[in-house]
Amino acid sequence: MSKTFYFCIYIQPYHLTFAILHFSAMDHLQPLLLVLLLTIISTSTHAINNHPSCNTNDQDSTLSVFHVSSPCSPFRPKTHLSWAETVLQMQADDQTRLSYLSSLVAGRSFVPIGSGRQIVQSPTYIVKAKIGTPAQTFLMALDTSADMAMLPCSGCVGCGSSAFAFAKSTTFASLNCGAAQCKQVQNSECLGKTCLMNMTYGASSIAANLAQDNLTLATDSVVGYSFGCISKAVGGTLPPQGVLGLGRGPLSLLSQSKSLYKSTFSYCLPSFKSPNFSGTLRLGPNGQPKNIKYTPLLTNPRRPSLYYVKLVGIKVGPKLVNIPSSAFALNPNNGAGTIIDSGTVFTRLVTPAYTAVRDEFRRRMGKNVVSSLGGFDTCYKVPITKQVPTMTLMFEGAELSMKQENFLIYSSAGGITCLAMSESPSLNVIANMQQQNHRILFDLPNSRIGISAERCS
Numbered sequence: 001m002s003k004t005f006y007f008c009i010y011i012q013p014y015h016l017t018f019a020i021l022h023f024s025a026m027d028h029l030q031p032l033l034l035v036l037l038l039t040i041i042s043t044s045t046h047a048i049n050n051h052p053s054c055n056t057n058d059q060d061s062t063l064s065v066f067h068v069s070s071p072c073s074p075f076r077p078k079t080h081l082s083w084a085e086t087v088l089q090m091q092a093d094d095q096t097r098l099s100y101l102s103s104l105v106a107g108r109s110f111v112p113i114g115s116g117r118q119i120v121q122s123p124t125y126i127v128k129a130k131i132g133t134p135a136q137t138f139l140m141a142l143d144t145s146a147d148m149a150m151l152p153c154s155g156c157v158g159c160g161s162s163a164f165a166f167a168k169s170t171t172f173a174s175l176n177c178g179a180a181q182c183k184q185v186q187n188s189e190c191l192g193k194t195c196l197m198n199m200t201y202g203a204s205s206i207a208a209n210l211a212q213d214n215l216t217l218a219t220d221s222v223v224g225y226s227f228g229c230i231s232k233a234v235g236g237t238l239p240p241q242g243v244l245g246l247g248r249g250p251l252s253l254l255s256q257s258k259s260l261y262k263s264t265f266s267y268c269l270p271s272f273k274s275p276n277f278s279g280t281l282r283l284g285p286n287g288q289p290k291n292i293k294y295t296p297l298l299t300n301p302r303r304p305s306l307y308y309v310k311l312v313g314i315k316v317g318p319k320l321v322n323i324p325s326s327a328f329a330l331n332p333n334n335g336a337g338t339i340i341d342s343g344t345v346f347t348r349l350v351t352p353a354y355t356a357v358r359d360e361f362r363r364r365m366g367k368n369v370v371s372s373l374g375g376f377d378t379c380y381k382v383p384i385t386k387q388v389p390t391m392t393l394m395f396e397g398a399e400l401s402m403k404q405e406n407f408l409i410y411s412s413a414g415g416i417t418c419l420a421m422s423e424s425p426s427l428n429v430i431a432n433m434q435q436q437n438h439r440i441l442f443d444l445p446n447s448r449i450g451i452s453a454e455r456c457s
Helices: 026-050 083-103 349-364
Strands: 002-012 013-026 062-066 109-115 125-132 136-143 150-157 188-191 194-201 204-217 220-234 243-245 263-270 279-283 295-300 310-316 337-340 346-351 371-375 376-380 392-397 398-404 409-412 417-419 420-425 429-432 438-443 446-455
Touching: 002 310, 125 346, 136 150, 150 204, 295 398, 310 349, 346 349, 349 420, 376 420, 398 446, 420 429
Parallel strands: 136 243, 150 220, 337 429, 346 420
Antiparallel strands: 002 013, 013 062, 109 125, 109 279, 125 136, 125 204, 150 243, 188 194, 194 204, 204 220, 263 279, 263 438, 295 446, 310 392, 346 429, 371 376, 376 417, 392 398, 409 417, 438 446
8 A cells, every 4th residue: 555745845055955745655665764764864963963054943744955065964075175176076976877867768878889990900890799698798890781690609610719608608599490580591591400591791601500699788788689600700801709780681680679779770980090989879769869961761672671872963072973863773673772881991883973973083183193002093192182172972861071081091001092982883882981970870760861970080
């Protein structure tokens, strides 16, 4: 049976008086509440009796409450603090409490992003993910064009030194061929009861079995997360500590955490030169930017997991480059169109688009001699910083305005500067170098992608 009490709070500097507020408590909690109330009374009385200005006229259910730093408080600092020191201390305490309160907000995790190039010598962006019970930490690569998470497991042939010790996790389980998740995996097969997979990742061939364990990003855990437990890897393109798939497929992070994060996330990728975790992956609709421009999210049935957008033009300087619309068209027959991808480093444009952009860039660079370097065909050996034009990718409803750091790559050998783009046979790919220091928001419930500049390096 619940009982009702009433409190009323009156706030004055260093003197807070309260009467009883409305709340309910079950009978078995009443002794605890009584002890708490008596403690407050005792503490207040002690303070009152030891300071002349602390005399109060407590009557009935009206009690005096003092600030923790008040002269009437037995918990005031032992050493005197100036007003400024007191404010700074309260600010620090507030920040700690804010972090705690933020951790209680359901459906929101802010996960730091780092440059894999600087931290694990991999051309990817990575986040810290915890797997299993007790948790084991891995630096997993973010990949918006992959669905399933893949993790090197103990005994893996061809994997690096970091492997998931699944035998030490009390929540780990292998999934058998009858599991619904096994039917969602392409190229799965059964030897005995275990659901096995053969996959490719870039130029790497991977053998894995389908497994489940708890995945934790920042403060939120996804219980029973399905992933590929890698037993063999051939080739050098698999990130050393695995991949966290952010695609749109049934076994991606978005699909497996749909009830928690509502199929919404954003990221800000720092410069690939950044030596620390200065970027952020924001999971869930809470805490996403409000002032951001959106472009419609498209779906190509040929490649349903990829994030297609409508690229409508490219500016080099103030000039809109003359590019045929067919270069940007979505084609359900062969998967052509334009995607935003976190795993590709340099933007690729189909030949008509790339040639037009490259030629306009060269024209604006004047008479500087053009050379090549590897796959880049527009490079310069002389300092060119002052002559470099701006560049803007124009989408329907939104723009991605790039600074030089987004489209120029500098060689340490010979001081060569190159336009960091190249041509593609059939698909336009807006890659991670061009996305650096921008907030890219993926809002699947509303079928849109948001783009805004944000410094996170």
